[in-house]
Amino acid sequence: MKRTHSQTSQRLLIALAMGFILTSLPGVSARAQDQPPQTPDMQQMQKRLSQLENEVQQLKQQMSAAAQVSAQELNAAVSNPTNPNESEQPVKPKTGSSVDVYGFVMLDSGYNFGANDPNWFDVVRPTKLPAFAGQFGPNGSTYWGVRQTRIGIKTLTPTAMGDLKTTFEWELFGTGVDAGQTTFRLRHAWGEMGHFGAGQTWSPFMDIGVFPDSVEYWGPNGMVFFRNVQFRFTPLQKGDSNIQIALERPGASADQGIYAGRVELANVVPHFKWPDLSGHVKYAGDWGYVQVAGIVRKIAWVDTGTGPFHLSGYAVGAGVNVSSNLKFTKRDTGKLAVMYGHGVENYMNDAPVDIGVKNNFSNPIRPIKGVALPVLGVVAFLDHVWSTRYATSVGYSMLNIDNSNASAPSDFHQGHYALGNLLYHPVPRVTMASEFQFGRRVNFSNGYNYNQYRLQFSFRYDWSKGFEF
Secondary structure (H helix, E strand, O other), X not given: OOOOHHHHHHHHHHHHHHHHHHXXXXXXXXXXXXXXXXXXXXXXXXXXXXXXXXHHHHHHHHHHXXXXXXXXXXXXXXXXXXXXXXXXOOOOOOOOOEEEEEEEEEEEEEEEOOOOOHHHOOOOOHHHOOOOOOOOOOOOEEEEEOOOOEEEEEEEEEEOOEEEEEEEEEEEEOOHHHOXXXXXXXXXXXXXXXXXXXXXEEOOOOOHHHXXXXXXXXOOOOOEXXXXXXXXXXXXXXXXXXXXXXXXXXXXXXXXXXXXXXXXXXXXXXXXOOOEEEEEEEEEEOOEEEEEEEEEEEEXXXXXXXXXXXXXXXXXXXXXXXXEEEEOOOOEXXXXXXXXXXXXXXXXXXXOOOEEEEEOOOOOOOOEEEEEOXXXXXXXXXXXXXXXXXXXXEEEEEEEEOOOOOOOOOOEEEEEEEEEEEEEOOOOOEEEEEEEEEEEEEEOOOOOEEEEEEEEEEEEEEEEEEEEO
């Protein structure tokens, strides 16, 4: 270890003082020729004095070297204030930025007592149950899959305008053209800073908090559930309470009803000129929270044909969604929601089309017209925690469509969804579950309905890793 200048000076002063004391002792002279004949004690003292004089010389040399080092350190400190000691590596200060990588691996297996669309073999969706006898083959089948497996990355970077947060998340559950496949599917691609956010994430019209603690993937059919591309403004954020307003990517679907396949409808195409406008107000407390959300949108279509009919038109879609989490006890949480609207079916978790066909025979140029279909959704679940290892979720959901008078008799009218489960956590981050599920489809006007019963077993292993820099 390097001696400092003050430490070397102190040792030099001590050595000089000891030498002075020794030379001042009786019988000790500075001049050897004046000394009387030496005794053994005097010889030993003289030897010790010589040793001290040698040490003084060494200390003087060390003092000179220390002075040179001090000058070098001073020059380094002036030229590089952040690294005054050249013998040490610079320490990079932490910026407060962080990256979290997370996800889980999940196996779903079970038994379908009934039948459903094979592209949706591992979920309960009443809209995907048979619309007529034998549509999807015989009843009874087993299923296996890992499509719920998920991976995500979250980042946080402090800036002068507030924290910049981003979320990228994928899962293996294929939908759309990949329905039924085990393939990567984007869930969230979202960034926000301060009051503003942009990308794809939960619509402000929905409330992910009412999703029950279940293992069935799709969830309650009467729940508003949509991850949409949007630009969002949050003027107020206080704890769990907030106000959000968003412009969202528009989109809708239509059903031609009893006129499906008619050549007169072949040239009718959708036209989305304006984004959807959505928002919510959420108020939270120790008792839970309540959220009131709304949406308004314009759905238009254009007849590009040259025939005798002019079928262009538009409809205004709108809806109100009231949802809540109520903490009945420390172990019991009620998850409740009611939604009513017109032409907002594509924001629902499991609904058919937004626009239906209505007869308009009094107008020979426009004998049919499109109308926004009314929809009602209900969610009521209870999550109960038995202990640190056991938990249960039980509840019911329903979705009802008011079909138009030109809807096909086999069109979807009403769906029911229910489940009850037992979740077991043998150790943190590991979940084993057994769950009984029920789904029911009711057609519009032909009297046909179908019940589905399923038993599912799931194993889930969560993981996460955080980094700060």
